[in-house]
Each structure stands twice: as C-alpha cells, then as structure tokens.
Amino acid sequence: MRFAKIGLPVSLVLMVASLVLLFTVGLNEGIDFKGGTVIEVQSKAPTADLADIRSKVDSLGLGAVEVQGFGTPNDVLLRVSAQSGAEGAQEQAVQKIRSVLGADQYTFRRVEVVGPRVSGELAYSGTMSVVLTIVGIMAYIWIRFEWQFALGAVASLVHDVILTIGFFAVSRVEFNLTSIAAILTIVGYSLNDTVVVFDRVREVLRRYKSLSISEVIDQSTNQTLARTILTSVTTLIALLALFFFGGEVIRSFTAAMIFGVLIGTYSSIFIASPTLIFFHVRPKPDKPATDKQASAKPKTGVPA
Amino acid sequence: MLYFARWKITLIVLVILAGIVVLIPSAFTREQVANWPSFLPKKQMVLGLDLRGGAHLLLQVQRSSLIRDRLQTLTDDVRQKLRDEHIGYQNLSSRGQAVQFTLRDPADAEKVMTALKPLAAPIQSGMLSGGTLSEVSLSQNNGQISANLTDDGIDHRVRSAVDQSLGVLGRRINALGTVEPSIQREGSDRIMIEVPGLQDTARLKEVLGQTAKMTFHLECADGSLQQALQSRPPAGCEIAQPAEANEQPVLINSHVELSGDDLVDAQPTFDSQSNQPIVSFRFNSRGASIFGRLTQENVGKRFAVILDNKVITAPVIRGAIVGGSGQIEGNFTVESAQNLAVLLRAGALPANFDVVEERTVGPSLGQDSIRAGQIAGIIGLVAVAIFMVALYGILGVFADIALLVNVILIMGILVLLQATLTLPGIAGIVLTMGMAVDANVLIYERMREEQKLGRSAISAIEAGFSRAFATIIDAHITALIAAFALFALGSGPIRGFAVTLAVGIFTTLFTAILVTRLIVSIWVRSRRPKVVPI
Numbered sequence: 001m002r003f004a005k006i007g008l009p010v011s012l013v014l015m016v017a018s019l020v021l022l023f024t025v026g027l028n029e030g031i032d033f034k035g036g037t038v039i040e041v042q043s044k045a046p047t048a049d050l051a052d053i054r055s056k057v058d059s060l061g062l063g064a065v066e067v068q069g070f071g072t073p074n075d076v077l078l079r080v081s082a083q084s085g086a087e088g089a090q091e092q093a094v095q096k097i098r099s100v101l102g103a104d105q106y107t108f109r110r111v112e113v114v115g116p117r118v119s120g121e122l123a124y125s126g127t128m129s130v131v132l133t134i135v136g137i138m139a140y141i142w143i144r145f146e147w148q149f150a151l152g153a154v155a156s157l158v159h160d161v162i163l164t165i166g167f168f169a170v171s172r173v174e175f176n177l178t179s180i181a182a183i184l185t186i187v188g189y190s191l192n193d194t195v196v197v198f199d200r201v202r203e204v205l206r207r208y209k210s211l212s213i214s215e216v217i218d219q220s221t222n223q224t225l226a227r228t229i230l231t232s233v234t235t236l237i238a239l240l241a242l243f244f245f246g247g248e249v250i251r252s253f254t255a256a257m258i259f260g261v262l263i264g265t266y267s268s269i270f271i272a273s274p275t276l277i278f279f280h281v282r283p284k285p286d287k288p289a290t291d292k293q294a295s296a297k298p299k300t301g302v303p304a
Numbered sequence: 305m306l307y308f309a310r311w312k313i314t315l316i317v318l319v320i321l322a323g324i325v326v327l328i329p330s331a332f333t334r335e336q337v338a339n340w341p342s343f344l345p346k347k348q349m350v351l352g353l354d355l356r357g358g359a360h361l362l363l364q365v366q367r368s369s370l371i372r373d374r375l376q377t378l379t380d381d382v383r384q385k386l387r388d389e390h391i392g393y394q395n396l397s398s399r400g401q402a403v404q405f406t407l408r409d410p411a412d413a414e415k416v417m418t419a420l421k422p423l424a425a426p427i428q429s430g431m432l433s434g435g436t437l438s439e440v441s442l443s444q445n446n447g448q449i450s451a452n453l454t455d456d457g458i459d460h461r462v463r464s465a466v467d468q469s470l471g472v473l474g475r476r477i478n479a480l481g482t483v484e485p486s487i488q489r490e491g492s493d494r495i496m497i498e499v500p501g502l503q504d505t506a507r508l509k510e511v512l513g514q515t516a517k518m519t520f521h522l523e524c525a526d527g528s529l530q531q532a533l534q535s536r537p538p539a540g541c542e543i544a545q546p547a548e549a550n551e552q553p554v555l556i557n558s559h560v561e562l563s564g565d566d567l568v569d570a571q572p573t574f575d576s577q578s579n580q581p582i583v584s585f586r587f588n589s590r591g592a593s594i595f596g597r598l599t600q601e602n603v604g605k606r607f608a609v610i611l612d613n614k615v616i617t618a619p620v621i622r623g624a625i626v627g628g629s630g631q632i633e634g635n636f637t638v639e640s641a642q643n644l645a646v647l648l649r650a651g652a653l654p655a656n657f658d659v660v661e662e663r664t665v666g667p668s669l670g671q672d673s674i675r676a677g678q679i680a681g682i683i684g685l686v687a688v689a690i691f692m693v694a695l696y697g698i699l700g701v702f703a704d705i706a707l708l709v710n711v712i713l714i715m716g717i718l719v720l721l722q723a724t725l726t727l728p729g730i731a732g733i734v735l736t737m738g739m740a741v742d743a744n745v746l747i748y749e750r751m752r753e754e755q756k757l758g759r760s761a762i763s764a765i766e767a768g769f770s771r772a773f774a775t776i777i778d779a780h781i782t783a784l785i786a787a788f789a790l791f792a793l794g795s796g797p798i799r800g801f802a803v804t805l806a807v808g809i810f811t812t813l814f815t816a817i818l819v820t821r822l823i824v825s826i827w828v829r830s831r832r833p834k835v836v837p838i
Binding site for chain 2: 091129141184233
C-alpha cells in the first residue's frame, strides 16, 4: 500500500496530462477517422527518391501530401488529405498519383481510400466499442465478484485507456482503427491481470477475516506479483518479436500494445486493488460451496 | 485432479491429431491439393486480402439520386392522375422531398385527394415484422396540394435497391473473370465487395460504377433538334446528350420502346466489314416481336440506343429486323465493348452507388506480410519457450509442449471454421502465445506457493491445478468479452484479429487445463517426484 500512495497521485497526474494533450494537441488521426488516402509504393530502383516523388505529387494540387519513407529505403508512404467535393474526388486523386508516378518506376503495394462519411461512422463505432466493452466487463465482474471489484476493475481500465490515448498523443503514432483494436486488446489484457489479483483478494478476504483491508490487498498483491510480472514478460517477448520482425504495417499497433501491457500491469498492481479500499469492500458471508473449499485449505498464509 | 480416464486421454490425443491433420493441406499449394484423392482433407487456410492481395470496396446507395428518381416518377404519376380526372392545376413542381401543385379551383380538393389516394396506399415493407408502410403522404391546404415521399418509404427503396444490386454486381464481377469475389450487404444502404487478387480497381470501378440502364427510343417526329436546343423540346420528347463530346445530341421520344430488361444476351464482337469492336445482342421473344414491328414501321427514322441517359449510337433504320438480334456500333475500344457486354448481360442497377471506401493490397506486400508474420511468430515462440524452461525447468518444457499444441489447434480451428487469417490475425496468434503461458504460470506459481506451505509434491501439484482453475476461467471470460467487442467493431483485418484472439482463448483453456495436466500426470506417475522442481 505504500506504493499505492505514490502510484495513485502519479497516475492521476498522468491521466489529466493525457486528457489535456488529447484536447489540445489532439491525436494524429489516420484516414480511418478523418478520411483521405494512404498509398504505399515501392520503387523499382534500390532507393526511392523522396524529393522527386514529393515534387511530382505536389504538382497535382491535391492539397497537403505527406511523403515519407516506410521501413526499407525503397518503400514510401504517401498520405493525401481528404479531398473536398464529391465522394469520387478521392478516387480521382489516386488515379492522378498512379499516372504521375508511373507503373514502370513504382509498384503500388497498398492503396486505402476512406471517404468522409465512412470515417465519421468508424470514429463513432470505435468509441462505442470501447465503452461497451468496459460496460460488459463491469457487468461480468459484478456478477462474479462484488460491485466494488467491478468499480476497481473499471477504474484501472479507464486509467489504461486514457494513458494509452496519451501515448498516442505524445508519440504521434497514427491513430486509426487498428489503434482501437490495440486499446481493446489492452483492456482485455489488463483485465486479465486485474482479475487474477482480485481472485486472490477474494480468497484472502474469505480466509483471513481478521486482516484489515489494506493488509489483505498487500498480501494478495504480493502473492500474485511473481505471476503478474512473469506473464507480462512472456507477453512482452511475443510483442517485441512482432515489433521487430512483424513488418511495418503492424508496427504502430504493436508499439501501442507494448505500452499498454506495461501500463496494464502497473494498473493491476497499483490502481485496481487500492481502489477497493475506497469502496469499502467487505467479505460477504461465505456461500456453503466456497466454505467447504475454504475449510479444506491450510490455515497458514504466506507472510506478506 | 491428476487421474485421467482412458477415454479422456484418447479424446485429447485425437483432438491434437485432428489439429495436425487439418493443417496438412495448408502446407501445399492450391493446385497440388486439388489433385488429391477425395478422402483427404482439402480445406486450406483462408487468407485475408491483406495477406493474399486484392481489392476491398465499400459502395453506398446515392440516396439523393434515388430521391430524385422517385420524385420524377411521382411527378409523372400525379400529372397523369390529374389529367385522367380533368382537374385544372398549376405550378406542378418538386421541392425537397415533395411534389406540390396548386388547384385552379380549390373546390376540387376532395376529388383530387381521392384520386391521388392510391399513390399513398400502404405497401408490404418486407421487414421481419411483416409490417406495411406508405411511400407517399398527402396533405392539402387551401388548394395547395403536396405529396411527400416518406422517409420510411425512401429507406425501404434504399434497402430493396441494395438487395437487387447484390445479384447484379455479382454477375458483373464474375464476368470480369475474378476468383472468389465476395459481395455482402453492409448495414441498410451499403455493399461490401472483396475481390482477391485484383490490383487495378479502375476497371472494377468502371464496371461497378455504371447503372447500365439501357433504353431504346425512336427519334422525335415533331420538331427539329435546333428548335429544341433553342427553346424547349416538344411535348413527349427530350434531348439526349451524346456519349462522346464531339457528337450531336439527339432529339428522342421520351417513350421507352424497349429496355435492357428485354435483352437475353450481349457479346463483344467485331464488325465483319469495318473490323471495329461492336456489341451484338439478342432480345427475348417479347422484345424481338416489338423490335421487329418497330423496325418495320419506322424505316428511314433514327433509332437511339441510350445508356445511362447518354446516346451511344443512333443509326437510321434501313429495314425490318426480325429474329430479335441486333448490334450496337459505337466508338468502342475492345475493352469498352467488353465492358458494355458485361453490363448488359448483368442487368441494370436499380440505383446509383458511390465508392465510399477502397482498400487494395498488392500481392508482394501480402507475401512480405506473411513472411514477417512467420518470422515474428517463430522468434516469439522460441523466445517464450526458452523463458519458460529457464523459469520452470521440466515443467517449463511441458508448458512449451502445450504452447505448441495451442498454436496448432488455433490454426487448425481457423481452417475448420474457414475463418480468414489476416495480418492482425497473425499478430493475435503471436500475442496469444505470450498470454497462453499465463495459464501455466498461474498453475505453476500456485504449486510453488502450496509447496512452500509445506505440502507434498503431489498434493502441491493437485492444488496448483485446482486452485488456479477458477482464476483461469475468470481471466479468460473477461478477455473473451473484449474479443467479442473487437469482432463487432471491425471489418476485414481487425475481425481476423478478434477471431484468432477468441479461438486462442478456447484453445488455451484446453491446453492449459487438459494437455498440461495430462503431461504432468504422466510425468508424476512415472517419476514419482518428492519435490516439485520449480
């Protein structure tokens, strides 16, 4: 609990900072949410001439076009902002770029065009899915545990989501539909951690009725600490493999996930359980079935 | 916890073997598998567009043009009714979603409302509720009559336009010679099209973007084109713009003599004399008889072929054409003749569509993604495996075996379900590897704890499995909720991610709870360990 006294204020500050960043600097929204076009081309020459591409594309008058290297020296990513006018305007822009760059010099590896109407809906459904997931999880934990646990879990999830959004705001990593997928996965992962700790809290609460709530939480957190950290390590190993070898297309996705796993682990230890104290969690009288299980256990505990 | 009935062991082994067998065809190419004898499994991993390359398009009904068409029809209907009833009116026009006019004699209002009533008659909405709706609502105010298109009615038209278009679009895309295109309705007014292997979407969009409403008209008999261009076309006639900018418009009868619906076939071919690309067509029997009579009675007049309100060609009829075949000579290239034939065969779209989203991936990027995914997967698997052995020794090896089985089963189930594997899906599998050993970690840490409390090896192992069980279930169900939300959110690649995560959750439960336990129980029985070596 000593750590929680530092952890909670730090987290609060970080959350506020993330929200401030979100509303001032904003996110580097990808085409999924603001519409526009992304084109990935590969030059047939060993190195792509970015300046040449830039000048050719700028001559088309398509508004701001971002041209940047993408992984290898001959891969280039072009971002064209949403074209005003009819829905067909985006398509025409792609055609113009195709013809100005020429198929003999460049291979078009990927073209994505999202119209303004669709992008608005994607933003809406993305936000809704995060909210609904959190509500669904809250309901499940409420049924399986007590309402205090549900609130504790949600507190840590909201914490994770807000800090991950802060990560996107600070790092300027593009925020698109896969980023929402990353957030949802982080929610699932962080919850996994939280539930394991809660499970132990419930068990200890039932077994040692004389312990104070902060002692219970200390003990439960310590008992599950090794597992919490080990699982984070194995997950991070897998994610790092993806980050370094999984290719450019999913790199921003894995970057967000790596950040999220770290945050999720932290929040399960320092946010979820301490929240239980604020909501005065108390053990309910044990149900017969769990009583039997509890009485079969040895009466000694691991010293915290 | 450590005792296994024989049938259970058999079942576990069979499931693992089935997982391996199911994966075998995916290791070979499609062509190789096609030649296998029929008793062998043939289902291969379905790769998403981002891995195999291809085009994804999202089309949306142009609601505004649909409303415009409906208003046009409604105006014509209203005018017809008023003429039939000999009612005087003025200022018949459409405004917004309504057709309005003023009666010369406000006393006619009742009569008019009765006459127009059939337009507002309820129709079957064809929804699950089996309800009805009115497409038009009528209102009047001091001789001002207005007929409004209802929102329900328009929604209904949009939905049925999407339904009818699915088939038409399917025929058009198939005619392009593509492999396994997928055409699905998305929501109420959209159609999603996925065409694997297709790179250049220009031709696809050309073929999809046209309504391809073909009509045949006779040239307008009264009045000249010059007069019509200067003032207005005579009643019952209209000016049709040419398809090519350098040609003259044609003054045609508004009346449609024949339409594309009467065609049974259309083929691109070459004119025997000029060797120009042309499109030959054949009418059905009804069309053939009308066409025959028409050409017989109108020798010397021009006959206009109109596609999407543009004149393709308007030749002079030289003599009666019987038999119902004809040909269209326009300024065709080989490709545009092919396209037109495809469009005519597939039929007209009931509405216009916009392309609101387009994503294409080239095959080389797909290949690179697959390779990157494989490398990341293998490195992740090996690294996690080494880590587990370093932590738990022989028990870590057991966890690794379970992990390998897990990966095999995830992929096996994907093949069985014919679920689409996408790049995020591969990421999901790699991520599952990292998280799957969590179940093992939970069990082993619990064993370690129980052993510290002074339990014997076997009792600590038993307790490890039984105590960790509830925790594992809780943790996995909550993760499943997140996976379902992902599935609901995403299309294409993200949905693939959700599927592998969800499948991974089930296989992890199987491998952690059954496979690991089975291996541990065999080990305990053969070695009879005094302490748990962790």
